[in-house]
Structure formats: C-alpha cells, structure tokens
Amino acid sequence: MSTMNSNRLSPERARALFAETDVFTLGRMAHAVRMRIHKDAVVTYIVDRNINYTNACDCGCKFCAFYKAPEDAQSFVLSFAQLAEKIRETVELGGYQILLQGGMNPDLALGYYIDMLEFLKRDFPSVAIHGFSPPEVQYFVSKSGLPLHExxxxxxxxxxxxxxxxxxxxxxxxxxxAVSPNKCNTDDWLAVMEEAHNQGLRTTATMMFGHAETLEERIEHLERIRSLQDKTGGFTAFIPWTFQPGNTALEAKETSSSEYLKFLALSRLYLDNIDNIQASWVTQGPMIGQLALFFGANDFGSTMIEENVVAAAGVHFRLPEKTLRKLVLSxxxxxxxxNMDYSLREDDGDVVSS
Structure with a gap:
C-alpha cells in the first residue's frame, strides 16, 4: 500500500471517526478498504503451535495470568527433548511453524537461546521459528551486555x-x-523491530487493549506502528486483541465484542501501510472471529495447536484446521x-475443507 496518501487518517480524525461513527458504518468502511487491498476474497491462516519454553519471569506484569516467579515451585523450563516432542507432534498435525515465547527468566543466558535455536533448526529444518518478542530480546541484551544489533x-x-x-x-x-513497569519501554520495543527489519527479519505488530489505556493512547500506539512501517516496511501484519482479566492482578472490565470490532475496523483504516489485519478468535471466540472478516480483517491467525497464555486467564477457545476453514468458507x-510473510502455501490443496 502507498504511504503517500493525501487521505491518510490523522490521530485527530481517527479519534473523531471512532467517536462519531457507529460500529456497523465503521465496519463497512474498513471492509471496503480490506477488499480493495485483497481483491481475491481470500482469508489466510497459518498452522502453528505456541510453545512457551519457560513460564519463569521476573517482570511481574499485572495483566499476565501465565507467569510464575523464578523461585516458584510451579515455574518450569522445557528441556530440548520436550521441545522436540512438541514440534514432532506439530508436524504430524500439519504444522510448519512454531511461535516460541517465554518469560524473562534470570537463570537463562543468551547461550541457552542460541543453543535452542541451533538444536531446533538441526532437527526440524523445515519448521519456521517465529520467536522472542521485543521485551525478550531486550532482556537478552541486558543480560548479555551485548549491543542490540549483535x-x-x-x-x-x-x-x-x-x-x-x-x-x-x-x-x-x-x-x-502502570501495567508492566519492569518491561522494556516503547522506544526499546520499537528499536528491536527496527533493527530486526534492518537485518532482513520480518515481524508482526500487536496491541492488547481494554485495560488502562485511553482511546487517544490506542491511536498513539497505531501512529507509532505506522511511522515505523513507513521507515522500514518490515511488519507483515497487525494483530489487535482484548485484555482478558481472569486470574490477573489488573482490574478492568472485559471489553465487549462491539468495542473489539469497532477498534479492529479503525485499525484497518489507520494502518494504510500494513497489508494484513488479523482477527483474534483466540480471545473473542470463533463467531466474533468470523464476523471480524467483515470489519477489516483478512487473516484468521493461527490454528493454535497449543496456547497457554490466554488460557491461563480462563479463555479456552480451540479451532481445528477443518473447522477454521469451514468458518471462512461459510x-x-x-x-x-x-507462511509468516503471507506467501501462500503450495500444500493448501492437501487440506480437506468441507
């Protein structure tokens, strides 16, 4: 998409649009943009598994129901053998990527992560590794004493x-x-993404909303993402989802499906330089995920062979690949x-979609 658009939404116009436009009108506007970008009416998805290699974390984020303090008896670090078993099962189920994330574990050095990646690539060379969020990468930097680019x-x-x-x-x-004082700040998060893009790594951009932020701050988030994308072009997709308050230390009302869909639509309109917007059926459920396809989303995310973080907050949606395809077809x-870069898979014809 062109970033030289004279009709590009400003933060002020975006605030007014959200305040003054009803959810259905905003949805129609976003869907029109989606269909202009993706004229073939295809909805993409990926078959992968979320693997949390450790739940030990010394960040103590108020919104997280998954982490354990490093000294907690319930904290864990998966062995390489356990990782391999999860990936073997993923491949047997048709998966071809893993989402590898964990906590900020003070007992693990950078060498552990290097060894883990080399082990996984040696034993599973065909499986893509989508791993390590910017806070994790910044944690590796602080622990190792090495510069970010290294x-x-x-x-x-x-x-x-x-x-x-x-x-x-x-x-x-x-x-x-307010919600994650021990985690990297905004500039540090963006710095990881900019350096990754400069080194040829593609990344996704996300937002978790519906907790301590204002509408203006949500839009500021979109602006920071859009500005970096103007500079690097490295984001493949934007994925907004809603905070799930169950079992967390953060008090907030659960965001309504209407609010989710309305902001999803605004995201599609604002992020005019990111081609793909992902529906979050993991937090909203399959039916709202399906409805999101008419509010700007063109991607249905992952089949989520395994997911632990949202599940720890008491939300347990699951979607086998055949069911996912039926929802899209209907x-x-x-x-x-x-794939992660949104290139289509040649093995798609192997899937039974009816």
Whole structure:
C-alpha cells in the first residue's frame, strides 16, 4: 500500500471517526478498504503451535495470568527433548511453524537461546521459528551486555526466522509504567523491530487493549506502528486483541465484542501501510472471529495447536484446521494456508475443507 496518501487518517480524525461513527458504518468502511487491498476474497491462516519454553519471569506484569516467579515451585523450563516432542507432534498435525515465547527468566543466558535455536533448526529444518518478542530480546541484551544489533544477528544466525509482536500491550509509556513497569519501554520495543527489519527479519505488530489505556493512547500506539512501517516496511501484519482479566492482578472490565470490532475496523483504516489485519478468535471466540472478516480483517491467525497464555486467564477457545476453514468458507471467503510473510502455501490443496 502507498504511504503517500493525501487521505491518510490523522490521530485527530481517527479519534473523531471512532467517536462519531457507529460500529456497523465503521465496519463497512474498513471492509471496503480490506477488499480493495485483497481483491481475491481470500482469508489466510497459518498452522502453528505456541510453545512457551519457560513460564519463569521476573517482570511481574499485572495483566499476565501465565507467569510464575523464578523461585516458584510451579515455574518450569522445557528441556530440548520436550521441545522436540512438541514440534514432532506439530508436524504430524500439519504444522510448519512454531511461535516460541517465554518469560524473562534470570537463570537463562543468551547461550541457552542460541543453543535452542541451533538444536531446533538441526532437527526440524523445515519448521519456521517465529520467536522472542521485543521485551525478550531486550532482556537478552541486558543480560548479555551485548549491543542490540549483535544479539539479533546472533539469533538470526542460529536459526530465528521472524519476530512476533508480543509485549507491545500499548506503546505509550504512561500505560506501560502502570501495567508492566519492569518491561522494556516503547522506544526499546520499537528499536528491536527496527533493527530486526534492518537485518532482513520480518515481524508482526500487536496491541492488547481494554485495560488502562485511553482511546487517544490506542491511536498513539497505531501512529507509532505506522511511522515505523513507513521507515522500514518490515511488519507483515497487525494483530489487535482484548485484555482478558481472569486470574490477573489488573482490574478492568472485559471489553465487549462491539468495542473489539469497532477498534479492529479503525485499525484497518489507520494502518494504510500494513497489508494484513488479523482477527483474534483466540480471545473473542470463533463467531466474533468470523464476523471480524467483515470489519477489516483478512487473516484468521493461527490454528493454535497449543496456547497457554490466554488460557491461563480462563479463555479456552480451540479451532481445528477443518473447522477454521469451514468458518471462512461459510462467511463467503476462500481459506488459504500461508507462511509468516503471507506467501501462500503450495500444500493448501492437501487440506480437506468441507
């Protein structure tokens, strides 16, 4: 998409549009943009597994129901054998990527992550590794004492294929200080993404909303993402999802499906330089995920063979690949397997979609 658009939404116009436009009108506007970008009415998805290699974390984010303090008896670090078993099962189920994320574990040095990547690439060379969110990468930097560019280069050399947009929450330091004061700040999050893009790694961008932020701060988040994309072009997709308050230390009302869909639509309109917007059925459920395909989303995310973080908050949606494809088909779209960079998979024809 062109970034030289005279009709590009400004933050002020975006605020007014959200306040003055009803959810259905905003949805129609976003869907029109989506169909202009993706004229073939295809909805993409990926077959992968979320693997949390450790739940030990010394960040103590108020919104997280998954982490354990490093000294907690319930904290864990998966062995390489356990990782391999999870990936073997993923491949047997048709998966071809893993999303590899964990906590900020003070007992693990950078060498552990390098060894893990080299092990996974040696034993599973065909499986893409989408791993280590920007806060994790910045943690590796602080623990190792190496500069950011050297840490990312080492991870890439060891086998890292792409970086997920986790740990963004809201890219405004007031909010980050309130909900995750021990995690990297906004500029540090963006610095990881910019350096990754400069080194040829593609990444995703995310937002977790519906907790301590204002509408203005949500839009500021979108602006920071759009500005970096103008500079690097390295983001493949934007994925907004809603905070799930169950079992967390953060008090907030659960965001309504209407609010989710309305902001999803605004995201599609604002991010005029990011081609793909992902529906979050993991937090909203399959039916709202399907509805999101008419509010600007063109991607149905992952089949989520395994997911632990949202599940720890008490939300347990699951979607086998055949069911996912049926939802897409019944909405009037053609489902297609994709890679992280949104290239389509040649093995899509192997899937039974009826």
């Amino acid at each position: 840490v990312i280069a080492a991870l890439k050399q060891a086998g890292l294929d792409s970086i997920p947009g986790g740990g963004a929450e809201i890219l405004v330091d007031r909010v980050r200080t 909405a009037g779209f053609t489902p297609k397997r994709r």
